[in-house]
Amino acid sequence: MLSAPFTLSWPVAIAATLLVFILHRALTYYRDLRTVSFLPGMTFPASHFSIPGALLPSSKWNPGLGVTWKWRHTMYRDSPMEMTRIVGLLTGGPTLFTNSPEVIKQMMANKAPWDKLQETINTLAPFGPNVFATRQDEWPRHRKAVAPGFNGRLYASVWSESVNTYYDCLATEKWEKESEFIIPDVTAITSKFALYLISKCGFGIDLSWNEEVGERVKGMSLPECFEVTSGATVILGFMPHWMYRLPVPALRRLYEASNILESIVQGIIDQRRAEGFTSDSQAKDIFTLLLAANELEKGSKGALSDRELVSNVFLLLLAGHETTGKALAATLGELACHPEAQQRAYDEIMSVVVDGKSPTYDDFERLLFVQGCFQEGLRMYPSVLITTRVPIEDTVLHVPNKEGVSIPLHVPKGLPVNLDFGGLAYNARVYPDPYAFKPARWLDPTTEPLLTFSYGPRVCIGRKFALVESTALLALLLRDYKIELVLKAGQTVEEWHAAWVDNVQVGVGFGHKQFPLKMTRRSRAA
Numbered sequence: 288m289l290s291a292p293f294t295l296s297w298p299v300a301i302a303a304t305l306l307v308f309i310l311h312r313a314l315t316y317y318r319d320l321r322t323v324s325f326l327p328g329m330t331f332p333a334s335h336f337s338i339p340g341a342l343l344p345s346s347k348w349n350p351g352l353g354v355t356w357k358w359r360h361t362m363y364r365d366s367p368m369e370m371t372r373i374v375g376l377l378t379g380g381p382t383l384f385t386n387s388p389e390v391i392k393q394m395m396a397n398k399a400p401w402d403k404l405q406e407t408i409n410t411l412a413p414f415g416p417n418v419f420a421t422r423q424d425e426w427p428r429h430r431k432a433v434a435p436g437f438n439g440r441l442y443a444s445v446w447s448e449s450v451n452t453y454y455d456c457l458a459t460e461k462w463e464k465e466s467e468f469i470i471p472d473v474t475a476i477t478s479k480f481a482l483y484l485i486s487k488c489g490f491g492i493d494l495s496w497n498e499e500v501g502e503r504v505k506g507m508s509l510p511e512c513f514e515v516t517s518g519a520t521v522i523l524g525f526m527p528h529w530m531y532r533l534p535v536p537a538l539r540r541l542y543e544a545s546n547i548l549e550s551i552v553q554g555i556i557d558q559r560r561a562e563g564f565t566s567d568s569q570a571k572d573i574f575t576l577l578l579a580a581n582e583l584e585k586g587s588k589g590a591l592s593d594r595e596l597v598s599n600v601f602l603l604l605l606a607g608h609e610t611t612g613k614a615l616a617a618t619l620g621e622l623a624c625h626p627e628a629q630q631r632a633y634d635e636i637m638s639v640v641v642d643g644k645s646p647t648y649d650d651f652e653r654l655l656f657v658q659g660c661f662q663e664g665l666r667m668y669p670s671v672l673i674t675t676r677v678p679i680e681d682t683v684l685h686v687p688n689k690e691g692v693s694i695p696l697h698v699p700k701g702l703p704v705n706l707d708f709g710g711l712a713y714n715a716r717v718y719p720d721p722y723a724f725k726p727a728r729w730l731d732p733t734t735e736p737l738l739t740f741s742y743g744p745r746v747c748i749g750r751k752f753a754l755v756e757s758t759a760l761l762a763l764l765l766r767d768y769k770i771e772l773v774l775k776a777g778q779t780v781e782e783w784h785a786a787w788v789d790n791v792q793v794g795v796g797f798g799h800k801q802f803p804l805k806m807t808r809r810s811r812a813a
């Protein structure tokens with residue numbers, strides 16, 4: 288007897304495909320959970336490491352770039368150790384997150400078997416490799432060229448340029464003669480301040496507050512190009528370069544902005560070359576010393592190409608201002624909520640500077656409470672929210688539990704682990720009373736040092752630059768003004784703070800969106 292040919296109706300075919308898909312996803316999900324040692328954590332349709340998971344905003348359905356901020360109160364609550372995970376049900380690989388300083392130090396220590404992930408490298412490498420955007424094998428060449436610029440002379444110049452820029456800003460904005468005024472967008476002002484500082488001290492570009500850094504090319508200025516590129520860091524990370532050329536307006540704008548940026552940065556390099564550079568021991572800016580260090584390497588494998596120079600200049604300009612500007616704005620917001628901290632800072636400034644004069648770089652080490660204000664602002668609002676590493680071989684991390692007792696955790700080769708600086712900030716084992724703004728904790732030598740600049744050989748090269756410029760600006764502002772909130776009718780400080788804390792965005796730097804503050808001139812006798 289002949290058997291009838293096997294036929295499938297459409298509904299059965301669809302149901303079978305669906306079943307296979309569900310089975311496949313269930314198996315993948317189980318495998319992902321096993322990869323992260325079945326740690327408790329969060330499951331989303333798309334994991335943090337996928338285009339939708341990263342591009343769509345943070346919500347209860349999607350991790351987004353701000354996932355660690357949105358869930359900072361609860362992310363580690365159910366985990367038996369200071370490590371948690373995110374797994375995607377439908378797409379994206381599993382990832383781990385840690386809020387432990389001990390684990391961060393293990394991962395970032397010299398010769399630890401951890402390296403950068405290609406996606407994070409891509410976000411800051413639109414012009415190719417640079418000191419940030421390189422893996423361990425390529426990185427030493429870049430760091431060797433960039434490092435000589437970061438020396439004592441630079442920091443003295445950062446201080447004096449901060450003072451000059453402060454007065455120039457007050458005069459140009461016409462705030463100088465006002466007994467009180469409102470800064471409508473604090474983040475924009477602190478970001479501009481930080482961009483000016485890195486332009487002046489990094490590249491010897493002498494600017495006044497009403498000038499733009501770099502000429503306008505095709506109608507766009509350097510800060511505008513930064514805004515476009517920095518808003519697109521995720522796209523830069525995940526998208527192949529050819530996709531920029533697609534006829535999508537946002538992508539075209541990004542393509543255009545990165546081309547303009549390249550020509551402005553190349554212009555800066557050409558101009559410095561034309562002026563002639565020197566390895567002169569008096570040279571103060573980072574770029575002169577970078578070019579000089581590179582000149583010494585000429586002809587050897589260590590020398591950076593022109594494109595690598597462009598990429599490093601871009602990186603220093605971007606990393607040097609987005610992060611510091613955001614952290615400064617956060618510090619000012621917290622200070623406005625804490626008049627007692629302002630008063631303590633004011634008393635310190637008046638005890639350190641003679642006759643209320645402008646503080647000098649010699650005063651930097653004595654303005655410890657003012658430094659503490661910035662460190663506390665940066666702890667609470669880490670302008671680099673996370674950074675990621677992957678193990679280059681199977682490895683074991685020793686992860687503390689809630690009591691600080693360490694538990695071994697196997698991490699397979701290639702599994703991304705996120706160093707969660709926001710999670711660390713609110714880890715009560717490490718920073719008691721973590722939600723309170725307490726600059727004085729930084730005067731206590733037993734406080735765990737700030738890790739927001741990372742740790743080990745790839746620690747932020749600009750950390751002292753950032754601390755010096757921020758201390759100088761805060762010392763001047765707090766000497767001259769009381770900083771106050773601009774409250775709506777009937778709004779309390781607590782209500783303002785609760786809304787402000789989450790009015791944030793993640794780009795190259797994490798921090799607050801636009802917010803105003805009121806400045807009232809102090810009478811020196813206050």
Ligand code: HEM
Nearest residue numbers: 418419606607610611614671674740741745747748749753
């Ligand atoms: C509050 C301000 C800042 C914060 C929070 C910050 C944070 C960081 C962090 C966390 C890293 C390590 C990233 C990683 O390895 O994945 C880093 C690296 C870096 N930062 Fe900063 N940074 C700040 C300011 C600056 C400034 C002012 C400059 C330049 C003047 C700068 C230049 C760099 C460079 C070049 C690297 C790459 C270092 C390397 O890999 O060798 N940063 N920064």
